[in-house]
Amino acid sequence: MPKIAYIDDIDKWKSEFSFYTPIKVRFSETDMFGHVNNVSPFIYFEEARIEFLKAAGLFDSSNIGDGMPIVADLQCDYHKQMFFNDNLKLYVKVNYVGNTSLDVHYMALNDREELCLTGRGRMVYINPQTGKPVSIGESMKEILAAL
Amino acid sequence: MPKIAYIDDIDKWKSEFSFYTPIKVRFSETDMFGHVNNVSPFIYFEEARIEFLKAAGLFDSSNIGDGMPIVADLQCDYHKQMFFNDNLKLYVKVNYVGNTSLDVHYMALNDREELCLTGRGRMVYINPQTGKPVSIGESMKEILAAL
Amino acid sequence: MPKIAYIDDIDKWKSEFSFYTPIKVRFSETDMFGHVNNVSPFIYFEEARIEFLKAAGLFDSSNIGDGMPIVADLQCDYHKQMFFNDNLKLYVKVNYVGNTSLDVHYMALNDREELCLTGRGRMVYINPQTGKPVSIGESMKEILAAL
Amino acid sequence: MPKIAYIDDIDKWKSEFSFYTPIKVRFSETDMFGHVNNVSPFIYFEEARIEFLKAAGLFDSSNIGDGMPIVADLQCDYHKQMFFNDNLKLYVKVNYVGNTSLDVHYMALNDREELCLTGRGRMVYINPQTGKPVSIGESMKEILAAL
Numbered sequence: 001m002p003k004i005a006y007i008d009d010i011d012k013w014k015s016e017f018s019f020y021t022p023i024k025v026r027f028s029e030t031d032m033f034g035h036v037n038n039v040s041p042f043i044y045f046e047e048a049r050i051e052f053l054k055a056a057g058l059f060d061s062s063n064i065g066d067g068m069p070i071v072a073d074l075q076c077d078y079h080k081q082m083f084f085n086d087n088l089k090l091y092v093k094v095n096y097v098g099n100t101s102l103d104v105h106y107m108a109l110n111d112r113e114e115l116c117l118t119g120r121g122r123m124v125y126i127n128p129q130t131g132k133p134v135s136i137g138e139s140m141k142e143i144l145a146a147l
Numbered sequence: 148m149p150k151i152a153y154i155d156d157i158d159k160w161k162s163e164f165s166f167y168t169p170i171k172v173r174f175s176e177t178d179m180f181g182h183v184n185n186v187s188p189f190i191y192f193e194e195a196r197i198e199f200l201k202a203a204g205l206f207d208s209s210n211i212g213d214g215m216p217i218v219a220d221l222q223c224d225y226h227k228q229m230f231f232n233d234n235l236k237l238y239v240k241v242n243y244v245g246n247t248s249l250d251v252h253y254m255a256l257n258d259r260e261e262l263c264l265t266g267r268g269r270m271v272y273i274n275p276q277t278g279k280p281v282s283i284g285e286s287m288k289e290i291l292a293a294l
Numbered sequence: 295m296p297k298i299a300y301i302d303d304i305d306k307w308k309s310e311f312s313f314y315t316p317i318k319v320r321f322s323e324t325d326m327f328g329h330v331n332n333v334s335p336f337i338y339f340e341e342a343r344i345e346f347l348k349a350a351g352l353f354d355s356s357n358i359g360d361g362m363p364i365v366a367d368l369q370c371d372y373h374k375q376m377f378f379n380d381n382l383k384l385y386v387k388v389n390y391v392g393n394t395s396l397d398v399h400y401m402a403l404n405d406r407e408e409l410c411l412t413g414r415g416r417m418v419y420i421n422p423q424t425g426k427p428v429s430i431g432e433s434m435k436e437i438l439a440a441l
Numbered sequence: 442m443p444k445i446a447y448i449d450d451i452d453k454w455k456s457e458f459s460f461y462t463p464i465k466v467r468f469s470e471t472d473m474f475g476h477v478n479n480v481s482p483f484i485y486f487e488e489a490r491i492e493f494l495k496a497a498g499l500f501d502s503s504n505i506g507d508g509m510p511i512v513a514d515l516q517c518d519y520h521k522q523m524f525f526n527d528n529l530k531l532y533v534k535v536n537y538v539g540n541t542s543l544d545v546h547y548m549a550l551n552d553r554e555e556l557c558l559t560g561r562g563r564m565v566y567i568n569p570q571t572g573k574p575v576s577i578g579e580s581m582k583e584i585l586a587a588l
Contacts, residue, residue, distance in 0.1 A: 033179075185365045
């Protein structure tokens, strides 16, 4: 595997995931090269991120104070082609909690537990009125620390 | 061509279109069968319908009174496969204006002017508060009649 | 409910479905109107159609002789808005088996068993080399009749 | 603007782009948050990358020898929300040419020339039979150097 900036030790990195959401590849998510289109992993990251936040009770606004999360950046490394009919496990973990943002990591395994995708992205909590970052809050930090 | 319920005379039907919007097939809109996915024509119909309404001055709410348009049904007949790199002309016409709804027809030609898609769908104007159909209004009917 | 050409008696029509596939609405399948985009039902029909054919053993080429199925037309009636987080049941049935084609019907219910979508579309079996329709074959007709 | 690993000097970085492809945001590419969905920029990067390769004569296999390009990774930083009706300029440049891979950079400006997206991704040339990386070749390097 090539060196990836956001992964120090791949075995340790993989072992730190526990939450995942199953993803079924849709036919329309393939392309004329016969495999899953390069865009589709970001659909899966979005699905998994939302399921993760819901599982943590952080998707409902009541738990997240004044802030609303926006995606600041996203990245994906493609390790293995995926195909129609693949049933993926899309793992999510919070790598780092800052004052106003989270660094979220992603990993996709196929039916044979092969590593297909790794990725990460930062979410920033902003005030929807001002657009300015807001503090995540201690209760949310506690929830995230306990995950 | 098979008999299509919404087309009486194909030559006459084709000749009644004048408005079109160019559509460039996106790579992600193909699928593993090597052609444009069967879902994608509905993306193109939506694009063309909106461009048509904008050209008619009917996309801005100021011209359409109290009503907001919703799609009641859509249908598409696939006449010829489309491929990545195809530049389509997506034609739109209003086939019929009722009291609270429009019947909109669609036709896609490829670079070689071959008929790839025909389709239609009904749009209903509703009151966003009540969800009930509302009358389209005379000024809008006049605009549509003049198209 | 408005009169729909492919449904005579809605209660009878609904009762004839038994196969369904669960569909989870993806966030990216919503649009700026706050609900599921009008294009997305055709993604769901495709998913359900493929699952149905797989369940019938008709997705693998070995069972379908020389022919390969293509979609000749598709249509959808929108009865009720769908939203992110909706878990849909997408029902599929074969309404009619012809010599070279199938008429497939679709129905989507939401979590509250409300009718959200009805639809249909014709699949034609063609010879991939010649592009001409081919007979469906007795063994496949028997499988379909037994569903 | 936050510090981005792949940009040293933002003004210099921006000035090095010249090729762009126009991108019209499709309605179906928005989401229920009212703006362009976070997945859609990767659709636009793909479009722009392909147009760039076509303009360079590197999309046809005849110019690229034995290798076929695959996407090894992709990343995107979201600087400004994009909306339906936005006409984007999606700029592409080759940042670096290695022996078997390219580092491609992306930038999206909206109608008001505001920076909406920056991004990058590596493409690797592989032998489709073996899956192994292959050398890009001098003629292709010359074409890329001259862009």
